[in-house]
Amino acid sequence: MTETWMILGATSGMAQALTRDLATRGAGLILAGRKTADMQAIAADATARGAQAVQVLTYDARDNATCDALVAAAEAAAGTFNLAVFVGSMPQQSAIDADPDLIAGTITDSLSGPAHLIHRLAPLMEARGTGVIVGVGSVAGDRGRLSNYVYGAAKAGFAAYLSGLRNRMARKGVHVMTVKPGPVDTPMTYGLPPMPFQTSPEKVSAAILHGVARRRDVIYVAPIWRLIMMVIRALPEALFKRTRF
Amino acid sequence: MTGGAEIRYSGWGRALSAKATLARPERLSDIVALGPAVGGRRSYGDAALNDGGMAVDMRRLDRIIAFDIEKGEIESEAGITLGDLARVTIARGWLPAVLPGTGHATLGGAIAMDVHGKNHHGAGSFGQHVLGFDLISPTGGQRRVKPGQPLFAATMGGLGQTGIVTSARIKLTHAPGAVVALRERRVADWAAHVAALTEAGDSYAVGWIDATAQGRDLGRGIVETAELSAGEARRRGGRPNLPFDAPRLALSAPIVRAFNAAYFHRVPLAGRDRIVPYEAFFFPLDAIGAWNRLYGHAGFHQFQCVVPPAAADGLRDMLAEIAAGGFASPLAVLKRMGPGRAGMMSFPMEGLTLAVDMPNRTGVVALIARLSQQAADLGGRVYLAKDSAAEPAALDTMYPEAAKWRQAVAKADPAGRMVTDLVRRLKLRETA
Numbered sequence: 041m042t043e044t045w046m047i048l049g050a051t052s053g054m055a056q057a058l059t060r061d062l063a064t065r066g067a068g069l070i071l072a073g074r075k076t077a078d079m080q081a082i083a084a085d086a087t088a089r090g091a092q093a094v095q096v097l098t099y100d101a102r103d104n105a106t107c108d109a110l111v112a113a114a115e116a117a118a119g120t121f122n123l124a125v126f127v128g129s130m131p132q133q134s135a136i137d138a139d140p141d142l143i144a145g146t147i148t149d150s151l152s153g154p155a156h157l158i159h160r161l162a163p164l165m166e167a168r169g170t171g172v173i174v175g176v177g178s179v180a181g182d183r184g185r186l187s188n189y190v191y192g193a194a195k196a197g198f199a200a201y202l203s204g205l206r207n208r209m210a211r212k213g214v215h216v217m218t219v220k221p222g223p224v225d226t227p228m229t230y231g232l233p234p235m236p237f238q239t240s241p242e243k244v245s246a247a248i249l250h251g252v253a254r255r256r257d258v259i260y261v262a263p264i265w266r267l268i269m270m271v272i273r274a275l276p277e278a279l280f281k282r283t284r285f
Numbered sequence: 286m287t288g289g290a291e292i293r294y295s296g297w298g299r300a301l302s303a304k305a306t307l308a309r310p311e312r313l314s315d316i317v318a319l320g321p322a323v324g325g326r327r328s329y330g331d332a333a334l335n336d337g338g339m340a341v342d343m344r345r346l347d348r349i350i351a352f353d354i355e356k357g358e359i360e361s362e363a364g365i366t367l368g369d370l371a372r373v374t375i376a377r378g379w380l381p382a383v384l385p386g387t388g389h390a391t392l393g394g395a396i397a398m399d400v401h402g403k404n405h406h407g408a409g410s411f412g413q414h415v416l417g418f419d420l421i422s423p424t425g426g427q428r429r430v431k432p433g434q435p436l437f438a439a440t441m442g443g444l445g446q447t448g449i450v451t452s453a454r455i456k457l458t459h460a461p462g463a464v465v466a467l468r469e470r471r472v473a474d475w476a477a478h479v480a481a482l483t484e485a486g487d488s489y490a491v492g493w494i495d496a497t498a499q500g501r502d503l504g505r506g507i508v509e510t511a512e513l514s515a516g517e518a519r520r521r522g523g524r525p526n527l528p529f530d531a532p533r534l535a536l537s538a539p540i541v542r543a544f545n546a547a548y549f550h551r552v553p554l555a556g557r558d559r560i561v562p563y564e565a566f567f568f569p570l571d572a573i574g575a576w577n578r579l580y581g582h583a584g585f586h587q588f589q590c591v592v593p594p595a596a597a598d599g600l601r602d603m604l605a606e607i608a609a610g611g612f613a614s615p616l617a618v619l620k621r622m623g624p625g626r627a628g629m630m631s632f633p634m635e636g637l638t639l640a641v642d643m644p645n646r647t648g649v650v651a652l653i654a655r656l657s658q659q660a661a662d663l664g665g666r667v668y669l670a671k672d673s674a675a676e677p678a679a680l681d682t683m684y685p686e687a688a689k690w691r692q693a694v695a696k697a698d699p700a701g702r703m704v705t706d707l708v709r710r711l712k713l714r715e716t717a
Binding site for chain 1: 288313348350373
């Protein structure tokens with residue numbers, strides 16, 4: 041086995057698509073998340089498709105004690121160790137407005153939880169001097185918007201964290217790639233009016249593997265979003281504060 | 286199963302469509318049988334449609350549950366496509382024992398239609414290789430159904446009317462490599478065509494007919510015979526996609542005639558033998574994404590029927606009628622069938638089957654209704670996965686076990702939740 045991938049938040053649609061693609065090329069897999077039964081089904085599928093030594097581990101971004109088993113698994117991993125982070129949560133902004141206690145959890149799920157784990161794995165990867173960390177951010181982190189600025193704040197923080205981490209790890213031969221998928225066809229968006237330039241979990245996975253192979257730093261899955269967010273970021277606050285999206 | 290989306294969708298032929306609320310469960314435990322299951326939507330007519338009602342989109346449920354490489358058996362969630370199953374299994378020296386003409390059909394759809402492949406004369410139908418499946422009943426509850434149980438025969442080819450098949454285990458066949466050894470031979474006319482198909486001793490055999498040919502040339506075409514094989518084939522490049530509806534002219538009579546003539550003469554007079562990738566042989570049209578848009582906005586119909594061996598020449602008369610009406614398209618296929626079938630409403634019977642695509646133009650529905658009646662008169666039947674124009678009256682003659690099936694379905698789904706537009710149109714569940 042030449043590579044092992046730890047997939048954090050393994051039951052998300054994007055994570056499942058990446059897991060399947062990695063399985064097909066015979067990678068070792070460590071699936072980590074909260075929904076153990078769902079992960080078992082994903083693990084069985086991955087094994088049938090060619091994955092080697094698939095492990096399922098419990099991980100909860102809100103419980104740092106769950107990191108111990110993941111660190112141990114990373115230490116024991118065969119081949120190049122790589123990490124892909126898909127965790128995060130996005131409560132409705134209106135729900136957060138009604139209950140500010142939701143803010144802490146949102147930031148833990150999308151920022152401080154995964155950052156804690158990555159920080160524990162980083163020395164190990166630096167020591168090996170190889171491997172990739174893929175962090176899934178969001179275009180929502182590019183600018184705080186009326187419709188989801190708490191989630192956006194967490195993702196903006198995660199993007200800043202990955203940017204600094206990239207600088208640190210690059211010195212030791214470890215590559216860090218930030219992924220901004222844009223709207224994806226997931227259970228969360230199913231049934232809503234289709235978003236412009238919506239992409240699929242399969243396309244996100246393909247973009248990740250393509251980006252990793254080319255050692256890209258920041259990728260937008262649908263390149264149009266790089267342009268859209270560039271325009272949105274360039275809007276002066278005086279104008280931006282009157283927009284509603 | 287969380288909420289649904291109101292979606293307008295169509296059968297593969299795009300001539301019929303429906304607006305329904307589609308739930309899209311992400312895990313098996315989320316499925317509720319509130320409406321019929323919908324898979325890859327590769328049935329041509331209205332078999333997957335439920336206008337104004339509910340349906341369950343199964344395509345997210347495509348995980349393999351277990352692959353026994355020693356025994357050659359695979360169990361999977363029902364929304365997996367057969368193309369995906371083929372890709373996974375062929376890498377380990379196996380292949381689903383029966384594959385229809387598209388890899389985009391799902392496992393659940395293959396069961397609901399008891400599909401057949403180019404090897405039907407030897408291997409039988411898809412359902413004959415199903416070792417068991419899980420069925421969620423519209424009345425609640427889930428059960429494992431095994432061959433021999435009455436619910437098995439009611440579900441195979443049962444048009445989704447017994448409930449929702451959530452997963453199934455199938456027996457695979459040995460595949461020495463990812464290629465087939467293909468032999469192509471020209472056949473000059475109807476008699477030669479039928480003879481070549483009848484005499485072929487190969488595992489796989491299928492005939493392409495130039496449906497525009499008339500008179501002396503009627504029935505001319507190319508017979509392909511093949512065996513699974515080891516070796517290397519030249520790989521093709523990327524997969525083109527038809528990005529828009531073709532204009533009406535694209536399949537006008539002169540263009541189809543020219544295309545068919547070129548396609549016929551592509552194979553040298555002496556025939557040719559070559560090694561091709563397995564997908565190119567099993568799923569030839571999947572190489573062009575969304576090829577159904579070739580027929581333009583109005584869409585198309587496919588007529589497929591099977592008749593007993595003694596009535597084979599009846600198909601020649603149908604071909605003549607199609608060609609004379611100017612409805613012929615590039616796709617017309619002739620195949621020999623064996624007796625193999627797994628369900629009460631399964632399509633296959635021993636004989637010859639003819640499938641022809643026809644553009645959705647004025648007069649085509651009446652023509653298909655006439656052809657369907659001829660199939661019934663010849664002791665044959667039409668394939669419900671393709672149908673969009675048959676008349677209800679002939680159905681019980683074509684499907685002698687329909688009454689028995691009706692009883693089984695009434696018991697499995699007393700409230701009629703699984704009814705589709707096809708079932709309603711053909712009055713399949715109504716007792717006379």
